[in-house]
Amino acid sequence: MIRLPQGSWWDWDVVAWGAGQLRLGAGYDLSYAHALELVFSDPVFVMCPSAFQDPVFREPTPEEVRLVDRQVDEPPAVLVAFEADAGGAVPAGGLIAAGQLDIVQGTVFRYWREDLAAGERLAPWVTPPTA
Secondary structure (H helix, E strand, O other): OOOOOOOOOOEEEEEEEEOOEEEEEEEOOOOOEEEEEEEEEOOOEEEOOOEEEEEEEEOOOHHHHHHHHHHOOOOOOEEEEEEEEOOOOOOEEEEEEEOEEEEEEEEEEOOOOOOOOOOOEEOOOOOOOOO
16 A cells, blocks of 8 residues: 655546556645645556546555556566545545556646746646747
8 A cells, every 4th residue: 555645635637647657646735836745656457537636545446456467478577556535426436556666755836937946847738829
């Protein structure tokens, strides 16, 4: 099971999902920035809402382990399970299998901003304004 650093990690969403990487962002309010990322390298199985709140991370159930085992050739190095509020009547389940998980802290702005301080960066979709 993963252990998150101290902080207000209520609001979550998928920041980036491309070949070889799934990046989840978290913070108190994702309107302008997030301050925590879970970076899954080499994801082989992903069942995750695109946006969710207040996840409870837990050990995968035996059924979830079997589900992933049926989908991939060898047991993944990382298997993360959680339940979260995704806006439905019941909590949404999440299950992510990957080769590696890195927990990255630092402010990631979701809007254009110049003069970033150390540890700050821009979200992948942010581009400079055009004239």
